[in-house]
Amino acid sequence: MLGHKGFETKLFYKVSLREMVPEDDFYRQVSKVLDLRFVYERCKKLYGSTGNPSIDPGVFFRMCLYGYFEGITHDRELVRRVSDSLSARLFVGYDLDEEIPWHSTISRTRAKLSAEIYEELFRRVLTMCVNAGLVSGGHQSIDSTLVKANASLESTVRKEPSLTVSEYIGRTLSENDEEGPDKPEEMKGNGVDEDRHGNSGSVKLIETGGYPRNNIDRYSNRDYYSPVDPDSRIAFKKQNKTDLYYAEQLSVDSFCNVITAVVATHADYTDSEALVEIAGKARENLERNGLELNSLGADSNYYSDKNLKELTDKEMTVYVPTRSAKNSHGGISKDRFIYDERNDRYVCPAGESLSVYCRREDEITYKADNKVCGGCHLKERCKPGKRGRSIRHSLYYSYVARLKQRQRSFAYKEAMRVRKATTEPVFADAKNNHGLRHLNVRGLDKAQKVFTLTAVVQNLKKLLRYALKEKCASAKYIPAGDMTNIIHGILFTFSHQPIF
Numbered sequence: 001m002l003g004h005k006g007f008e009t010k011l012f013y014k015v016s017l018r019e020m021v022p023e024d025d026f027y028r029q030v031s032k033v034l035d036l037r038f039v040y041e042r043c044k045k046l047y048g049s050t051g052n053p054s055i056d057p058g059v060f061f062r063m064c065l066y067g068y069f070e071g072i073t074h075d076r077e078l079v080r081r082v083s084d085s086l087s088a089r090l091f092v093g094y095d096l097d098e099e100i101p102w103h104s105t106i107s108r109t110r111a112k113l114s115a116e117i118y119e120e121l122f123r124r125v126l127t128m129c130v131n132a133g134l135v136s137g138g139h140q141s142i143d144s145t146l147v148k149a150n151a152s153l154e155s156t157v158r159k160e161p162s163l164t165v166s167e168y169i170g171r172t173l174s175e176n177d178e179e180g181p182d183k184p185e186e187m188k189g190n191g192v193d194e195d196r197h198g199n200s201g202s203v204k205l206i207e208t209g210g211y212p213r214n215n216i217d218r219y220s221n222r223d224y225y226s227p228v229d230p231d232s233r234i235a236f237k238k239q240n241k242t243d244l245y246y247a248e249q250l251s252v253d254s255f256c257n258v259i260t261a262v263v264a265t266h267a268d269y270t271d272s273e274a275l276v277e278i279a280g281k282a283r284e285n286l287e288r289n290g291l292e293l294n295s296l297g298a299d300s301n302y303y304s305d306k307n308l309k310e311l312t313d314k315e316m317t318v319y320v321p322t323r324s325a326k327n328s329h330g331g332i333s334k335d336r337f338i339y340d341e342r343n344d345r346y347v348c349p350a351g352e353s354l355s356v357y358c359r360r361e362d363e364i365t366y367k368a369d370n371k372v373c374g375g376c377h378l379k380e381r382c383k384p385g386k387r388g389r390s391i392r393h394s395l396y397y398s399y400v401a402r403l404k405q406r407q408r409s410f411a412y413k414e415a416m417r418v419r420k421a422t423t424e425p426v427f428a429d430a431k432n433n434h435g436l437r438h439l440n441v442r443g444l445d446k447a448q449k450v451f452t453l454t455a456v457v458q459n460l461k462k463l464l465r466y467a468l469k470e471k472c473a474s475a476k477y478i479p480a481g482d483m484t485n486i487i488h489g490i491l492f493t494f495s496h497q498p499i500f
Contacts, residue, residue, distance in 0.1 A: 017095055020086050027066070027091035029464055033128060036061055042117045055101045060109045061121065062092045063101070068457040073435040075103035115445055118452040122262070123285060125459045129258045130289040134466055136255040137291030139415070140282050142298040143252075143423035144271050145431075147447070148438035149232035149244040156224040156234070156244075221268045229442040233267035246439065246447045249274045250455070251282035251296075252422045258462055259426065259455040260285050264448040271301035276310055283316075295319065297415035305396040306362060312399055319415035322403060332382045337391055346391050350376050354391055366391045430454050 021028060036058040043057045066088050067078040082088040083100045094100055129135050161168075221233050232244040245267035251260045261282035265274050275298065283293040295317035303320045311318050337354070338347045346354040346366045357367035373379060373388035383389040394400055406412050430436040434454050441450055 015096070017086060017090050021090045025087050025090075026464070027069075027087050030065075030069075030460060031091060033463060034062075034065075034460070035124070036121075038120065038124070039117060042120065043113065046112060046114075055105050055109055056093075057109070057113070059092050059094075059101070060106065060113075063106060064110070064453055065457055065460075066091055068434050068454050069461075071433055071435040073438065073440045075106045075440070078106070079103045110441070110446065110449065113449075115448050115452070118449045122452050122456050122459075123288065125456050125463070126258070126260060126285055127289055129256075129459055129463050130291065132463055132466070134256040134462060135253045135258050135260065135286075135289070135291065137253070137286045137293060139254045139295045139297070139418070140251045140260060140279075140293055141254055141415075141419040141422045142250065142275065142278055142282075142296055142302065143419065143427070144247050144249045144265075144274070144301075145427045146235055146237060146245040146267055147248055147436055147451075149226075149229050149246055149267075149447075150439045150442050151226045151229035151232050151244045153226075153234070153243050155226045155228045157227060158224055159222070231266065231442070231444040231447070233269075235267035246444070247274075248427075248436075248451045249278045250423060250426060251278050252426055254418050254422055256462055256466055257422050257426055258459055262448075262451050262455045264444055264451050266444065271298075272304040272307055275302045275304075275307045279311060279316065283314075295415070297419040299419070305394040305400060308399045308403060309396045312402075317406075318403065319406070319412050320403070321407070321416075322400065332378065334391055339393065339397065346393070348376075348378075348382070348389065350378050352376065354389065357390060362395050364393045364395065366393055426458065429458060434458070 039057045039061060047054055063078060063082060066082065067073075070081065072078045072081060079100050079102065082092060082094075086096075089096065089098075089100075092100075126135070224234060226232055226244055229244065232246060234242065235245040235247075236242040247265045247267050247269060249261075249263040249265060249271075251262075252258070253260050261278055263274060263278050263281060279293070279296055282296075286293050293316065296311075297319040300321040300323050303323050308318055308320075332349060336349050339345075340347055343353075344356065348354060348368065352368055352372050354366040354368045357365045359365075367390040368388035370386065370388045373383060374386070376382070434457055436450075436454055439447055439450055441447060
């Protein structure tokens, strides 16, 4: 018999939200491990004692986490999804007949809460991962990715000073109380042109119709900025179009790919400038849980002699490819020149000496005599032209030499492989599943909050997948002192001393 289902709304219902949501629902499992009671104490000082009650900070964080779990990037869509979902309502603590907070309330609360509260939530989830045996410490992999800013490239304007040189000098001297009766007339402001744009202030930004896409090499962030999101920066990568971005720096543990530190930086902030900061933050987070950071792996963008020295002095073993300038004049590279430390000179393949030519803050240039180079049989291959060959020598030569020796070890090759196997899947998961392809906020501080909560969500997923469901049978807690990491089934050791 063919059935026909009719539907007619009832006047009264006797239902329970807890009974309607299955016991094994994902968000019920999250609620069992996630403790947000600390946020009430941290948020107390941000609110007054009178007036209407604000949104519950615990509800705010649960709604945000739900959005990142589901890959929802807009607050309006988040409110709509939470209103429609029984599981989401139970997770955030709103019954069937209760009105969900407005999207504007979520936006204002996100701006009101400090980044330190987000960071504390991240550290608490990291501690749960450590207690579950998902973090071994020892070795960390570091990488970065660009995230599209919430601003268009067409919103950029050109930076142009509104003061002439004479006006700038006059204002500077005036502010330093150096203008007096004996001051020359030309320095007192006489004959100085008026502000070309008729505006007060030291700098005015003149709109020029956007950043010129067809000539990106001529311009940089020194020339353009976006008034819509001043913290965003123009950036370009082969796989991305030229646009406004932020950069996310991550430190990932090599055991179960748990994120141990996250830092938001400007997109024009080079990876080498961010390495010490992200490594220091990862070490601090690990030490809070009784673990150590003794070695780290990164790509060549993070390399600099100064970073190598600073991290090595902090007893960290660095596994990173070196970057050296290629000899564009011939086929003889710098590697074939031997450094004579006793006599402070370089010896070329022909046996001639290169002596000190000039000294800078962190490097010395060694140069061969022009006449000696001119009569060498290797001249055309080594350095065509009238001038002699020069070699730049880093003051951190001993650190670089040890790194190059380490690059021939098995540990180095394994660290490079592990870096790709840990950080890249984490970034792919964040962008494909958690809405991190572009930001819905503006400002570096808010970008840090988004990156932090996304990392919290990814760590909670690993905690639920491996620890609670026991799918990571090999994830057994290993003391940091053992310095042992099981990485994708391969066992290798990172000792306190460099392996070479």
